[in-house]
Amino acid sequence: MTTSVLFDAQGPRAKRRNILYTVVFLVVLAAALWWLYDGLNSKNQLDWAKWKPFLTSSLPYETYLWPGLLNTLKAAFFALVIALPLGALFGIGRLSDHLSVRTPSGIVVEFFRAIPVLILMIAANAVYAEFTDIATDVRPLYAVVTGLVLYNASVLAEIVRAGILSLPNGQTDAAKAIGMRKGQTMRYVLLPQAVTAMLPAIVSQIVVIVKDTALGGAVLTFPELLASVRPMSANYANTIASFTVVALIYVIVNFALTSFASWLEGRLRRAKKGTGAVVGAAPAGGLETIEAPPAKSGDVDKV
Numbered sequence: 001m002t003t004s005v006l007f008d009a010q011g012p013r014a015k016r017r018n019i020l021y022t023v024v025f026l027v028v029l030a031a032a033l034w035w036l037y038d039g040l041n042s043k044n045q046l047d048w049a050k051w052k053p054f055l056t057s058s059l060p061y062e063t064y065l066w067p068g069l070l071n072t073l074k075a076a077f078f079a080l081v082i083a084l085p086l087g088a089l090f091g092i093g094r095l096s097d098h099l100s101v102r103t104p105s106g107i108v109v110e111f112f113r114a115i116p117v118l119i120l121m122i123a124a125n126a127v128y129a130e131f132t133d134i135a136t137d138v139r140p141l142y143a144v145v146t147g148l149v150l151y152n153a154s155v156l157a158e159i160v161r162a163g164i165l166s167l168p169n170g171q172t173d174a175a176k177a178i179g180m181r182k183g184q185t186m187r188y189v190l191l192p193q194a195v196t197a198m199l200p201a202i203v204s205q206i207v208v209i210v211k212d213t214a215l216g217g218a219v220l221t222f223p224e225l226l227a228s229v230r231p232m233s234a235n236y237a238n239t240i241a242s243f244t245v246v247a248l249i250y251v252i253v254n255f256a257l258t259s260f261a262s263w264l265e266g267r268l269r270r271a272k273k274g275t276g277a278v279v280g281a282a283p284a285g286g287l288e289t290i291e292a293p294p295a296k297s298g299d300v301d302k303v
Contacts, residue, residue: 040240050238054245060232068228069249075141075224076210079148083209084202086149087156092186094161105157113154118215121147125220144216144224148209155205163198164190196268203261207254225249 010018040046053060093105112120125143128134134142167190175185217227229246233239 045238045240050236050241053236053238054241060236060245064228064232065225065245065249068223068225069253071141071222072210072213072224073253075144075148075213075216075222076206078145079152079209080206082145083149083153083156086153088160090153090157091160091164094157095164097182109154109157111154112150113158115151117147117151117212118219119147120150121216121220123147124150140216140220140222143220144213144222147216148212152205152209156202159198159201159205160194163194163201166197167193196265199261199265199268203258206257210253210257211250 037046044050090105090109093101094109096102096105121143124146125139128139128142128146164186171189171193172185175189180188213222213224214226216222217224221227225246229239229242233242236242
């Protein structure tokens, strides 16, 4: 019989109680599903004519869904490519020893993190319309990307800062002990380890970026994926079916992102174990060792 050190094995009463909870949950779930089915069926939302365009023809995908998905991915890609390095820059800047760097970085991060992304998109669109010559048809894309960059760069900066601060102080102390400067410590020791710790939070923020592109479609007439529901449902008279298909596409895209991130995180962890860059488990009484990068002239201060 296997036992757990975290909790005692369940007794007969606990097992009966868990079975009862499971049965009650399944009954409630079945009742909710029946209520949903009955409501949709009574409103004729499950008629074959409303779902037929998505199951028998490629026209809705070619005309509405595929162009909308491409615009969503385009805006999310540009926002991520710009926001990620900016977030890393401001996150590291908030950890600087220099007040002239740390204070402006903190002000920028806190300011844009406190403003809703929708307001940033609207403000960016107004600025582009007033002070630039950007064409009207591409201006919503610029505004959406700008709003996403300003907000998500500030959030990513906090993720980077928290990821670096979560590392043991011994990593920095060991790097200093072998003569590494702060820039080298950050580049060769802290950031490579923090990336693995930050990856789940970064992926969650990427998912947020993908979903927030829908705000541009709702307010700025940006032709993204969710905005395709309006003309598509007007053409086929199937609003519920159109929203359902779009929701499934969002689920597939975000599930692909999280699956790729899980694979990448596992690969990074295995690579760290195999390269010997960081030796985590030292013998009892020993010191944790860090392999230093190749020494360069002037890197080691003379004592």
